[in-house]
Structures are given as C-alpha cells and as structure tokens.
Amino acid sequence: MARSKNQDLADWMDHHQVTAVELAELVNDAMDQLTGRRGNVSERTVFRWLSGENRWPQDRQRLALENVTGLPATRLGFVPRGRQPAPTPAPPEDPVRRRAFITATTGTALALTAPNAAATPRTTARPTVGLADVQRLRDRLAGLYEQDDQNGGGPDLEEQANEEVRRTLGLQQNGSATGRVRGRLYALAATFTATAMWAAVDSGRLDDAQRYMEQAVTLAGLSGDGQVQHQTWRYAAMLADQRGRHADAIAAAEAAMVTAAHRRDPLYASLSSARLALATASAGDRTRALRALDRAASTFGRADLAQLRPASMGFYTLGELHGLTGITHYRLGRAADAEYYAHQCLAALRDDQHRNRAYYTAQAALAQLKQGDLEQATITAAAVMPPSGTVPTGRVPRLLGTFTSALNMKAPGAAITREWNERARARLTQPSEGDTQ
Structure with a gap:
C-alpha cells in the first residue's frame, strides 16, 4: 500500500x-x-x-x-x-x-441511536468479527503448536484444540464479518481440527483421528486457503499411511501437491514430496519413492527459509527433511541409509525440537537393530526411554514398543533382549495402532 x-x-x-x-x-x-x-x-x-x-x-x-x-x-x-x-x-x-x-x-x-431505539432494544444483534479476533485465534494456535513441539500431543492438547474449534465456529456462525474474515475463520477452524487430529494420533486413537480429519478436510475446502489445504491433505496422507491405507495415503499426498501452496512455495513443495515418498515407500514403489525424495531435496534447496510462513510449517527444517528421508529408506529396506539420515537429522535439528529429537533417536535405534547391531541399538533406544514413574504417552513410547517387538523377533531369548524386556515392562506401554512414522 x-x-x-x-x-x-x-x-x-x-x-x-x-x-x-x-x-x-x-x-x-x-x-x-x-x-x-x-x-x-x-x-x-x-x-x-x-x-x-x-x-x-x-x-x-x-x-x-x-x-x-x-x-x-x-x-x-x-x-x-x-x-x-x-x-x-x-x-x-x-x-x-x-x-x-x-x-x-x-x-x-x-x-446516537434512532429516537425509538431505547424502547425497542436490539436483542438479536450479531457481534462484529474483525481482523483483531482472527489475530487472537492465530496467537492461540501458535501456542498450541509450541506446546505440541515441546511436549507432543495427547488428551490435553486435543481438548484445547477442540475448545478453539468451538470458539472459532461460534464466531463464524454468530458473528457479522466480511467474506475475507469468514474465509480465515474457516481456515483457523480447519487448522485447530487438524491439531486435535494430530493429538489423537499421538494418543494412538486413530479412529477418533479419522473423524477429525474428515471434518478438517471439509473446513479447509470452505476456507479457500491453499496453505491450510496443504496442511490438511498432508495430515490426511500421514493418517492413511498409519492405518495401512496406502492408496489413500498416496492420493492425499497428491492432493497436497495440487494446492496453491505447493505450486508457489518450494518449501511446501518439498514437504508434500517428502510425504509422497513415505506413502509410496509403504506401498512398495521403490522407484517413485526415491524420485519423490530427490524432488523433496531439490525444492528444499530452492526455498527461502527466511520467508514468513504459518506456524504449522515451523517444524519443517533441514533436520526434519533428513528425518523423513531416513524413514523412507527404512521402509524401502535400506537400513544403513536410514541410520545415516537419522544421524544427519539429529545433527541438524534445532536445540528446542526436543520431541522430534527423541522421535528420530528412536528411528536411529530401529535402523541399527535392522542391521543386527543389537547392543548399539538398545543403547540408542534407552536414551529416549520415558523416566521412571511417568505415564508414557505419545509417539516415542509407541515407537519404542515397536522396537521391543522387533528386538524379540530378531533375538528371542538373548540376554540383551531379556534385559531390555525387563526395562520395557516397567516403563513402556505396548505398541498401539500405529508407530506414527
């Protein structure tokens, strides 16, 4: 202006x-x-x-x-x-x-009202909803992202996100606003719903997560916001992937790739390509998965990392790209490459990315176990074991549950397996519906 x-x-x-x-x-x-x-x-x-x-x-x-x-x-x-x-x-x-x-x-x-206004009070007036209201909701959303980034999801985050969905849709239904403000309210409602979905995934409740996802897809469509639509479709790809619905995961990743955000911003293009790589690797399409990884790396290299973006993209750093690359290689049966990228990821993560650091450490342990290095794998996994006396929740304990199952399959009856099992019984839950890779 x-x-x-x-x-x-x-x-x-x-x-x-x-x-x-x-x-x-x-x-x-x-x-x-x-x-x-x-x-x-x-x-x-x-x-x-x-x-x-x-x-x-x-x-x-x-x-x-x-x-x-x-x-x-x-x-x-x-x-x-x-x-x-x-x-x-x-x-x-x-x-x-x-x-x-x-x-x-x-x-x-x-x-300043009309002469008869006092005698006929307006009891059904609709409150005006403006940009200041939108900004307050965005600030609350950023707080939820920070909470998730530090502590992971779970029931508390899910309930907070649901409360914000109710608040946002209440403004949408009961307030007076311009078309642009209404679009932003739909976008925020979609993002809060997707956050509740992510929290349900972290709790291992994939059926509940699916219901959230269906609502988020509808709200994102109503918003007309390409960035929110990109976020919602990549969450849908992740959820379908965890549920073993590989064709749906691929379709959702491809839907993210036709959004305006993917077309206009190389960072979004990199993330949707990485999500497609994960989905196609799970489906066993090695060639397509490796091509998608190449696109994810090349577009990330073209992205302006200083550009202002929504808080939902704050997690996607070079470290995260390395981490997703490692998981893709693990799914393709390339354990040595998976471990290499896991270590690259851990070296590149920001200091404040505690949850992701624990998650990718557990991924490194799985890659080491796949290569037969049982001792190093258990040492690596033990580094992110939940403290004694805590209730283990979220992705990392479930991923360690997956590690426990794999260790028992690889070396049943071995001394190192018995020792790990004793520790796991005291401090881990059993594996749930998905490992949230």
Whole structure:
C-alpha cells in the first residue's frame, strides 16, 4: 500500500490485509451493532480517511472504526477537531465486551441511536468479527503448536484444540464479518481440527483421528486457503499411511501437491514430496519413492527459509527433511541409509525440537537393530526411554514398543533382549495402532 497522509490507518490495513471496501463493510456492520442503524461508509469514505481529507470521522463512524480495530482513533492517525476531547477508553480484548463497555461508560452509542431505539432494544444483534479476533485465534494456535513441539500431543492438547474449534465456529456462525474474515475463520477452524487430529494420533486413537480429519478436510475446502489445504491433505496422507491405507495415503499426498501452496512455495513443495515418498515407500514403489525424495531435496534447496510462513510449517527444517528421508529408506529396506539420515537429522535439528529429537533417536535405534547391531541399538533406544514413574504417552513410547517387538523377533531369548524386556515392562506401554512414522 502506498504511503498516505494517514499512514497509521494505512499501516493497520496493510498489516491485517484489509482492503478499503472490506474496511467500509466492517465499519458499517459495527455501526449497525452499536446504534441499530447500518452505516453508509463507502470505499470513497475510507480513501478520504487515508488521504487525510477527513482527519476526524463523525462520532458514529469513529466509534465503529475503533470497535473494528480495537484502537482509539488517535492511534489510527486521526486528529480531533478543535480542543482535544476526553481520550477514548482502550477497548477490552473481547469484541462483545468492548461494545458493551463503550455503550455503558460513554453513553455515546445510545445517544446516537434512532429516537425509538431505547424502547425497542436490539436483542438479536450479531457481534462484529474483525481482523483483531482472527489475530487472537492465530496467537492461540501458535501456542498450541509450541506446546505440541515441546511436549507432543495427547488428551490435553486435543481438548484445547477442540475448545478453539468451538470458539472459532461460534464466531463464524454468530458473528457479522466480511467474506475475507469468514474465509480465515474457516481456515483457523480447519487448522485447530487438524491439531486435535494430530493429538489423537499421538494418543494412538486413530479412529477418533479419522473423524477429525474428515471434518478438517471439509473446513479447509470452505476456507479457500491453499496453505491450510496443504496442511490438511498432508495430515490426511500421514493418517492413511498409519492405518495401512496406502492408496489413500498416496492420493492425499497428491492432493497436497495440487494446492496453491505447493505450486508457489518450494518449501511446501518439498514437504508434500517428502510425504509422497513415505506413502509410496509403504506401498512398495521403490522407484517413485526415491524420485519423490530427490524432488523433496531439490525444492528444499530452492526455498527461502527466511520467508514468513504459518506456524504449522515451523517444524519443517533441514533436520526434519533428513528425518523423513531416513524413514523412507527404512521402509524401502535400506537400513544403513536410514541410520545415516537419522544421524544427519539429529545433527541438524534445532536445540528446542526436543520431541522430534527423541522421535528420530528412536528411528536411529530401529535402523541399527535392522542391521543386527543389537547392543548399539538398545543403547540408542534407552536414551529416549520415558523416566521412571511417568505415564508414557505419545509417539516415542509407541515407537519404542515397536522396537521391543522387533528386538524379540530378531533375538528371542538373548540376554540383551531379556534385559531390555525387563526395562520395557516397567516403563513402556505396548505398541498401539500405529508407530506414527
């Protein structure tokens, strides 16, 4: 957006990606909620605000604009006429409470209503939902991603994600918003649902995860957001892969590859190619899996890693690519290559990626066991054994359960197997529906 005389308002619109037409619509909706009469702000009105031609909007428009943005008019670059009026109270975070606060404390909104408005109160007014509400939901989503990244999924994360789904769909169904805001609410609802799905997978409840996935696919389609659709389809590929539905996993990975995010951003292209490699390896298509790995590596090399992306892509680093490459080789029966890439992964992971570090350490142990190095494999696996006295949950304990089964098949009755089994009985759960590779 070009610089204008009211740069503060221009900056707010640019930051929240709101056009002049959309801002006019939001302000008109807010006036309807505040006074009972829809406003007549147009695109031209907004341009007059931006140009500085109108430096102090009329009271009704100004209150509505403050309600939409959550900022006082002076913070939006407007200059009061004549003497400085009493400062507008800083609005609370919740939009409904914000409107109630303005009405109750200033009386301005009531004074501006039609003469008979007090006798016929609007009891069915729909709250205006704006970009500030969307940003708050995004902040909550980022918090859930951080929680998952540090501690893994599970019932607590699942319930928090479900609560955010209910909150987001409540705003969607009961609020007044522009088409763009509605699209973002659908995108957020899809992403929160996918997060609940991921938490269910981490708990080993794949039937519940499937129900979440079906809902997420519907919401992502309604959103029209290519990045969210990419995320949802790659989650669908992962879930189908774990359930042994290899054709479905391949189809979902291919669906991710036709999204706008895959076409426009090499990092997304790399991730969907890596997911396709995993699915085709599980299906036994060695040639296609190796070609997909080559594409994943080449597109990752072209990606601008400094580009701003959603928090859902924060996990996908070079270390993660190495890790997924190692799992693909393991599924293709190439244990030495699998161990090599597991070590490459561990060397490249960020220091704060504790969950992924434990997961790929367990993957390295499986690759070592596959090569017959029982002693080193048990040493590696023991490094990520859950502490005594804790309830083991999530992907790593289940993957160690898979390791236990493989060790008993490879060396039944061996002393090292008996020793491992004693430790596993005390500190691990039994393998569940999937190992979440």
